[in-house]
Amino acid sequence: MLKYEIFINPKILKNLEQDIWTDPVPAVLKMEGNHYxxxxxxxxxxxxxxxxxxxxIIFKKPYTVNGAHEIHLNAEYSDISLSRNKLALDFFHSLGVxxxxxxxxLLFINGYCKGIYLELESFDKYLLKKRNLPQGAIIYATNYHANFSLTTPKNKLKTSLDEGYTVKxxxxxxxxxxxxxIAKVNTLNNDDFEKVIPKFLDTDQYVKWLTGVVCTQNFDGFIHNYALYHNGKSNLYEMTPWDYDGTWGRDLHxxxxxxxxxxxxGYNTLTNRLLTFPHFNEKYVTTLSSALENQFTVKNLEPIITDLFNELKPYIGLDPYLTINEQTLEKEKLYILSFIKKRNSYLKEQMMTVK
Structure with a gap:
């Protein structure tokens, strides 16, 4: 496991700890022998x-490191496995999302071990460049109002249809x-919807994303934990996942x-409307069926989970915030595998409801 060391003026660090909403402060990050x-x-x-x-973390000098301008170090504090987010995001990748x-x-600040963290790429223009993807707008769904509806989840009329979104x-x-x-999603009749929406949305990609959310069971994934990428080449929206710790049989807490x-x-308005069309149902059933036979299986995921947990075990005793041990991880692995087995069977049984 890589060791990251952050060095920061003690007075600045104290101010940061006293005001958790303070603006970004200057520091130095050491990783793999290099200082940034x-x-x-x-x-x-x-x-x-x-x-x-x-x-x-935002890199200032140099401006980019390994092709990234910023990274996130997630504590995964409410996840005793420290792994649900990574497992889910890697699962989406296996689906082609x-x-x-x-x-x-392993993170240290001014010489003190802060524990095990999950480093996440920022979904931004630099990620697109690294993946050789067309440049295009990236819009984050930053709260639960990002439900592709005219109303909030509490059925209150929105004051603006861009509620819940922030341009990255x-x-x-x-x-x-x-x-x-969003207006077209909610107001077009079925005949027009079927013709117009594919001019805005990559429906094939949406099916893959929907499969990922449904399999991993992210309750918030339909209305919050995603970003919209407007592919500059296809001129269509694509969905990308974000913050998937509330998955694999547990919520975000x-x-x-x-x-x-x-x-x-699923839950959101866009999915509900798309599922009224037989050809979309067929795409969804085909994609989901393939995932249930290949990617989302105990046979496929057990070695992945085992390897990940084995990587963590030597370091859990160094994390001052953890109360888990190797036995805890083994027990949690069995819980996740049990969820996968039960969820897989449940989805296969429910397949007829969307045909």
């Missing part, structure tokens, strides 16, 4: 109030285009969820 000038800030909302916090790459690192890379015209898309908690049809 960075700015450092806490990231996330709920996690800022936890003992083990997550960090947002663009997703951030990740790896576990792009301009106001990209938000305007998104508003137009680490509480157990039944394997049938999230329905096969």
């Amino acid at each position: 000038a960075i700015t450092l800030a806490y990231r996330g909302n709920v996690i800022r109030k936890k003992k083990k916090k997550s960090y947002h 663009i997703s951030p790459r990740s790896k576990h690192v 890379y792009g301009s106001e015209k990209d938000l305007a285009r998104l508003e137009d898309f 680490g509480r157990k969820l039944s394997h049938d908690f999230v329905p096969i049809t």
